[in-house]
Amino acid sequence: MPEPMMNLHVMAAAIPEIYLTAAICVVLLFEAFVGSKRPGATGTLTLLMLVIGAAVTVAFADVPQRMVLFDGNYIADPLAYVLKLAAFLAVAVSLLYSRAYLQSRDILKGEYYVLALSALLGIFVLISANSLLTVYLGVELLALSVYAMVAFDRESGVAAEAAMKYFVLGAIASGMLLYGMSIIYGLTGTLNLDGIAVALSAPHNLGVILGLTFVVVAVAFKMGAVPFHMWLPDVYEGAPTSVTLFIGTAPKIAYFALALRLLTHGLAGVKVDWTAMLTPLAVLTLVIGNTVAIAQSNLKRMLAYSTIANVGFILLGFIAGTASGYTAALYYTLVYILVALGSFGVIILASRKGFEADRLEDYKGLYRRDPLLALAMAMLMFSTAGVPPFVGFWAKLRIFQALWETHHLWLVVIAAATSVVGAFYYLRVVKLMYFDEAPETLPATAGSFGVRLALGLNAAAVFVLGVLPAPLLDLCTRVMH
Amino acid sequence: MRPTGEVEAVLVQILFYLFATLLVAGALGVITARNPVYSVLFLVFSFVNSAAIWLLVEAEFLAIVLVLVYVGAVMVLFLFVVMMLDINLAELKRGFTRFAWLGWLTALAVIVEIVGVIWQHGLGGVDVSRGFVSEPANYSNTLELGQVLYTRYAYPFELAAVLLVVAIVAAIALTLRRRPGQKVQDVSRQVAVRADERLRVVKVAAEKRP
Incomplete structure (x- = not known):
């Protein structure tokens, strides 16, 4: 066994994870000693920690090329760097939006922030995973934190039900992942993704496909692809909106990285097979996600189905199977997160104490009550629908381009057709906000100046x-090459 | 005794299939038993059998840890929890059996697929008939584990530690309730208490019995 190299120079690339682990401990101790006396202070500290973390990441983790650390368990590359910064941003913004919401529902507790940070650590571990072991630990770290966050509002029966469903189905998915991994490990003799890639580049045995099937099922479950999407609408609807905002954004980066590291790197040798498996999944996801969303009367549920539809697009990038396809998938993921942050942020701002603005009819005439919020929501909806000049248009276009280059004509047709169907329910929200009369009983919207400014910037970013x-x-493009 | 000859190899194979069969039977028992207490006991049985299989491949440390930690601690705790929960079984089972056929059908399909793949293509690459390389008698797999756990696997090991912290934080955040007016003991106050806080001597004027 070679002596493991562990010195400061080598560990510098892993600073984000090391820093975040320390930050979790600091926030936990702060909450224990100070937090109970000053509610809200822990949240401020957490946001500060995230800003410092992003600065530390920029200073130390910007590696020029691919580096493998910790005996092959950890990988640092430009892609990981960008994804980690995006995750920092997504978590910070979602915590910023949700603060007033947590306060008004009496769940502003320090543990919420500790769990958010540990979920972020799980995301980082997944982004930088280079062995099956770290992939699994990342998945569990993220999932465990998120299950607890969904159940965080103990007074809410719906949230408890959502958390239970998420937990049980998540456990099954973890079991699938482990089963697939154990088969792949048994047949290749290594846990390391580089090692697996080498083993599979030689003529390999077909038992690997068996393991691959379980892995693909687990990845599809985590991403929320049809037919493994059943948990997603229930969890999005049942969880407190601040948690829906959280799980709808930053974890998507992790699951994109999970698919990328596992499928396109470790299991690249069986690309033909996983492409064949993903294709029907993507088509089903696009069709069912977009059509079922039309029938929803709950905005959170509608956005859940919209998430499913967007996952279909991300999968299409993987199906294209070229560098430009993966780039398109990365671009789509980042754009989707930007838009999801804004859309769930609007729901949070439109809600008040004792009133959840989660039904579509709660948005009737929003334009007259709060023009700024309505404008932001309209921009976000136009973007998701893929209307130019908003960023969602370019994301969809890149996916179409990648599919076109690889001659997946029929997939382009299906994706375009389902996008048109999807445009209906996005634009319906705009119609409700601008052209329908508001019922008298709706309460005014909330939000401090800072939060409204952040949301405004978020919507502006979609336009810019x-x-x-x-x-x-x-x-x-640069980080994917 | 370490198997050296042909007879011992056959004996090990027989033992493997015995324990493997019992393990699968136990696992089936876990999900089919009507009473959750029986399910837990079946799970204990499965753990003991997998520990036996680990012993056969000379992973003594893991085998002992499995029995000590899982059977000895975790499952006993589990048993307590299951016995303390007041679950109405009939209520629980009512919706369950309705979709049981779907579960069986899926399980059957998966089994057929697995057997189909192995049947058609074999396990190639991996020579299952060869078995594990035997280590010398003084070989210590505890030492071996200790050598890699904090070096090669330091990163996953630390992550597992964080995972446990998260589990504790999550469990406490979800279950610890501080209700106002709740009657709880404050140990530090109990210890720090002085006699005059507890005992008040009241002077009562003596009176004659009427």
Whole structure:
């Protein structure tokens, strides 16, 4: 056994994880000693920690090329760097939006922030996973934190039900993942993704496909692809909106990374097989996600089905199977997170103490009550629908391009057709906000100046990135090559 | 005794299939038993059998830990919890059996697929008939584990530790309730208490019995 190299120079690339682990301990201790006397202070500290973390990541983790640390368990590359910064941003923004919401529902507790940070650590572990062992630990770290966050509002029966469903189905998915991993490990003799890639580049045995099937099922479950999507609408609807905002954004980065590291790197040798498995999943996901969303009267549930539909698009990037396809999938994921942050943020701002603005009819005439919020929501909805000049248009276009280059004509047709169907329910929200009369009983919207400013910037980013798509696109292209 | 000859190899194989069969039977028992207490006992049985299989492949440390930690501690605790929960079984089972056929059908399909793949293509690559390489008698797999746990696997090991912290935080956040007016003991106050806080001597004027 070679002596493991563990010195500060080598560990510098792993600073984000090390810092975050320390931050979890600091926040936990702060909550224990100070938090109970000053409610809300822990939240401020957490946001500060996230900002420092992002700065530390920029200073130390910006590696010029691929580095493998910790005896092959950890990988640092430009992609991981960008994804980690995006995750920092997504978590910070979602915690910023949800603060007033947590306070008004009496669940503003320090543990919420500790769990959010540990979920972020799980996301980081997944982003930088280079062995089956770290992939599994990342999945569990993220999932365990999120289950607890969904159940965080103990007074709510719906939230408890959602958490229970999520927990049981998540456990089954973890079991699937472990089963698949054990078969792959048994047949290749290594846990390391580089090692597995080498073993599978030689003529390999077909038992690997068996393991691959379980892995694909687990990945599809985590991403929420049809027919493994059943948990998603229930969890999105049942969880407190601040938690829906959280689980609808940053974890998507992790699951994108999970699919990328496992399928396109470790299991690249069986690409033909996983492409064949993902294709029907993606088609089903696009069709069912977009059509079922039309029938929803609950906005959170509708956005859940919209998430499912968007996952279909991300899967299409993987099906294209080229560098430009993966770039498109990365771009789509980042754009989707930006839009999801804004849309769930609007729901949070439209809600008040004792009133959840989660039904579509709660948005009738929002324009007259709060023009700014309505404008932000309209921009976000236009973006998700893929209307130019908003950024969602470019994301969809890139996916179409990648599919076109690889001659997946019929997939382009299906994706375009389902997008048109999808445009209906996004634009319906705009119609409700601008052209319908508001019922008298609806309460005013909430939000401090800072939060409203952040949401405004969020919506503005959707527009600015749509007018100037080049910087983000170039960044995605650079880190994927 | 370490198997050296042909007879011992056959004996090990027989033992493996015996324990493997019992393990699968136990696992089936876990999910089919009507009473949750029986399910837990079946799970204990499965753990003991997998520990036996680990012993056969000379992973003594893991086998002992499995029995000590899982059977000895975790499952006993589990048994307590299951016995303390007041579950109405009939209520629980009513919706369950309605979809049981779907579960069996899925399980059957998966089994057929697995057997089909192995049947058609074999396990290639992996020579299952060869078995494990035997280590010398003084070989210590505890030492071996200790050598890699904090070096090669330091990163996953630390992550597992964080995972446990998260589990504790989550469990406490979800279950600890501080209700106002709840009657709880404050140990530090109990210890720090002085006699005059507890005992008040009241002077009562003596009176004659009427």
